[in-house]
Amino acid sequence: MPQIVVEGLGKQYRVAERKAGTLGALGGLFRRNYCMVDALKGVSFNIERGEVVGYIGPNGAGKSTTVKVLAGILVPDAGRCEVNGRVPWRERIEHVRRIGVVFGQRTQLWWDLPVIESFELLRDIYRVEEAAYRKTLDELVTRLNLGAILDTPVRQLSLGQRMRCDLAASLLHAPELLFLDEPTIGLDAVAKLAVRDFLRELNHAHGVTVLLTTHDMDDIEALCSRVMVIGEGRILSDGTLDGLRAQVSSERRLIVDLERENGSFEQDGVTVERREGHRVFLRFDPRKVPAAELIGRIASRHAVRDLFVENLPIEEIIRRLYERIPA
C-alpha cells in the first residue's frame, strides 16, 4: 500500500471582502461579504515509500494547503487522505510523531535560545531516547556542518545556517516521511547546494520519503524522480521530469558558436531563438529533425567553433504549463 494516499481532496477558504476606501471599511462594520475560495478542488495522488516527489505550481495554487493537510494541521472539506494508514487530522498526535516538517519561510527553532537547546527541547517533546538522539544528532551535525553554530542563538544565524538547523530539527526524531515547503527559499547558491546534497543523501541512506514544494526548478532537477504540478487546486501533471517535458514540448535547444557572426539557419524544423555575438541559440524538434542530422547539416554549411544540445530549461517548461492553466 502506498505511504500516502490522497483522493479527491478539497479545501475551501472563506475570505472576507470589502470595498476599497473609507466607505467600504464602514460598510464592512455592518455587513460583511465573504467569498469562498477553492484552494483544492479534488486533488488525488499516491506516494510510495522512499520516493522523492517535487510538488510545484504557481503561488496560490494549493501546494502549501496540501502539505498542511498531509501534516495534520488543516482539516479538508472533502476527500480522503491517509498517511501511513492514518488520517492525519483525526490521529494528529500519533501521525506527527512519524513525520518531519519544514516550512522554509518560518522557523521551528526557539528564537532566543542557542540551537542545541532547541534540539534538546525537541528531543524531549518527541521523547527520543538519549542514545538514539546522540546518534542522529552526530550524523546531522556532520552532514549539515552544524558544529560551529550549535551554541549560537537562533536569532543570530544567517538564513542559510538557520535553514540547515531547521532541517536538522525536523529530523531529530528520525521521521520516515519529510514534508518540505520551500526549503531553499531565499538561500544563496552554496546553501542551496548544501541542502540538496543533504536531502539526496538522506533519501539514499535512510529511505526517507520526501515531498518537496518549491519554486526553484534546480531543486526538482537535482532531487526529484517525480514531479506533480498543481494549478488552480487541481493536479495538472504527475510523472517523471522527462515525461513532463514530453507532455509540454519535445523541443530541444542547439547552441552553436560560429567563426563569423553572420550565417543564416533557414531550415525546416529549426527556429532561431536569439543571437549573442558569435553564439546562436536554435530550437528544434528532434522528432522532425534528429539531432545528429541537424548537427551534420549545420557543420557542413557553417564554420562551427563549438556546439552543444540541451533540453529546454525546466523553467521554460513550467512557464508553458502554467500558461495553460485557465485563470
Added chain:
Amino acid sequence: MKAYAAILSARFRTLLQYRAAALAGLACQVFFGLVRVAIYGAFYALSSGPQPMCFAEVVTYIWLGQGLLRMIPMSVDGEVRAMIQSGSVAYELTRPLDLYGLWFTRSVAGLSAPVLLRCLPLFLFAGIFMGMQPPSSWEAALACAAATCCGLLLSAAMVTLLTITLLWTVAGDGITRLALITVWTFSGIVMPLPLFPEWLQPVLKILPFRGLMDTPFRLYLGHIPPGEALPFFLHQLAWTLALVALGRWLLSRGMRRLVVQGG
C-alpha cells in the same frame, strides 16, 4: 510530562537572556509599589473611622502584589500570539502534544518565570526598607504558598483562554485590554479586596479573580486562618477546572476553522 517540563525550562532560559529587561521590570515594580504605599499612607492618615485592614497589612498586601504582579493574567501569551500572526503556529500542530496542554504550559512558564526572577529581590527590599511584614505564622506561609500555586494555575487557565480567542481575532488587543481592566480591578492588585464596599463583597467572593492575588495574600496576613483555607482552595481549583474545560471546548471549535495562510 518531560516535554512540558522542557518547555517550561526553555522559557526560563529565554527570559534569563534579557537581564536588562528583568532589572528594568524590577525597578518599575518597586517604583509603583512606592507610589501605591504613599497613596494609601495619605488615605489612612486622613481617615478617622476603623478600616477592615490596618495600614501595616495594606503595605504588606501591596508589596506582595508588586512581587507577584507578573503572575496575573494581563495578556495573551506573547509567544503564541507571535506564532499565530506569523503563521509559525503550524509548527505547534506538528508536535506530538496536546495543543491545550502545550499552550497551558507556555502560559504557566510565561507567568511564573518573571515572578520567580523578581519576587525574591523585591521581597527582600520591601522587607528591609519598606516595612513589609513576614507571614503571620509558618502555617500561614505554607497556606499562602499553596494558594499561590493554585492561583498560578488559575491564571494560566485564564491566559490560555485569552490565547485561544486569538484563533478568531488574530490581534487580540481588544481582549487584552478588557482582561487587564477586569483583572486589575477584581484581583486586588489596585485596591486590596477587603477595602471594597460591603455590598460588593459577595460578588467579589464568587468571581474567580480573588483567587489570583487576594486569597494567597490574606492567608499570608492571617486574615484567613490556615485552618479555614480549604473552601478558598476549592474556589480556586473549581474556577481553574471550569476555565480549562471552557478553553478546551473553545480550542476544539477553533481548530476546525483554523486557516494558516501564506507560503
